Amino acid sequence: MTGGGKGDLPAAFICTHLTPVSALFDLPPVAPDGFRYQPDLVTPEEEEDLAQRLETLPFEPFLFRGYEGRRRVISFGLRYDFNGPGLVTAPPMPDWLLPVRDRAAALAGLPGEAFAHVLINEYREGAPIGWHRDRPVFEKVVGVSLLAQTIMRFRRRDGARFQRINVPLEPRSAYLLDGPARTDWEHSLPEAKARRFSITFRNLRG
Numbered sequence: 001m002t003g004g005g006k007g008d009l010p011a012a013f014i015c016t017h018l019t020p021v022s023a024l025f026d027l028p029p030v031a032p033d034g035f036r037y038q039p040d041l042v043t044p045e046e047e048e049d050l051a052q053r054l055e056t057l058p059f060e061p062f063l064f065r066g067y068e069g070r071r072r073v074i075s076f077g078l079r080y081d082f083n084g085p086g087l088v089t090a091p092p093m094p095d096w097l098l099p100v101r102d103r104a105a106a107l108a109g110l111p112g113e114a115f116a117h118v119l120i121n122e123y124r125e126g127a128p129i130g131w132h133r134d135r136p137v138f139e140k141v142v143g144v145s146l147l148a149q150t151i152m153r154f155r156r157r158d159g160a161r162f163q164r165i166n167v168p169l170e171p172r173s174a175y176l177l178d179g180p181a182r183t184d185w186e187h188s189l190p191e192a193k194a195r196r197f198s199i200t201f202r203n204l205r206g
């Protein structure tokens with residue numbers, strides 16, 4: 001790394017190593033603690049290639065205890081079944097996902113193989129994801145965004161009110177949910193304005 005100003009630093013470094021401006025001026029935080037953002041985890045060429053491969057997968061509607069969500073999903077490695085058994089075995093991760101998995105794992109400070117589970121979400125226009133925290137059986141989550149921009153909304157109860165933070169997610173970026181961002185805050189996404197895929201990797205809590 002060259003010794004230039006802050007503009008030379010990768011965004012992920014800035015997020016973790018510099019005092020946020022919000023802390024200096026008593027502004028609301030820009031992201032919950034434990035959230036990390038990495039722009040351009042994949043190149044535009046990789047995004048196109050991944051999107052073409054994802055098109056061919058047999059996505060199914062997300063089912064949650066009799067409720068059918070508008071997003072469609074597919075899992076590899078392990079699958080979390082919300083309709084009874086919980087964690088079950090899923091088909092192995094395809095080879096073409098492994099380079100992205102390894103980069104996602106590096107963002108979480110993990111070896112690639114630690115991400116034993118991937119859930120791929122397909123949001124067609126109008127499909128949201130509601131308020132939730134990921135299942136406690138999982139530890140860290142890294143999500144890779146493809147095709148469309150969205151906003152990750154966070155909320156945390158603060159007495160009778162909610163504290164809220166919105167974080168934009170750009171296509172080809174990745175985010176890490178760890179620490180309080182993972183366990184204290186719920187997250188959701190608004191209805192998609194255009195088709196978006198997210199590739200979300202998770203490791204098992206030790």
Ligand SMILES: O=C(O)CCC(=O)C(=O)O
Nearest residue numbers: 119121129134143198200
């Ligand atoms: O699409 C996203 O990036 C969010 C995915 C998510 O929250 C989940 O799969 O639980």
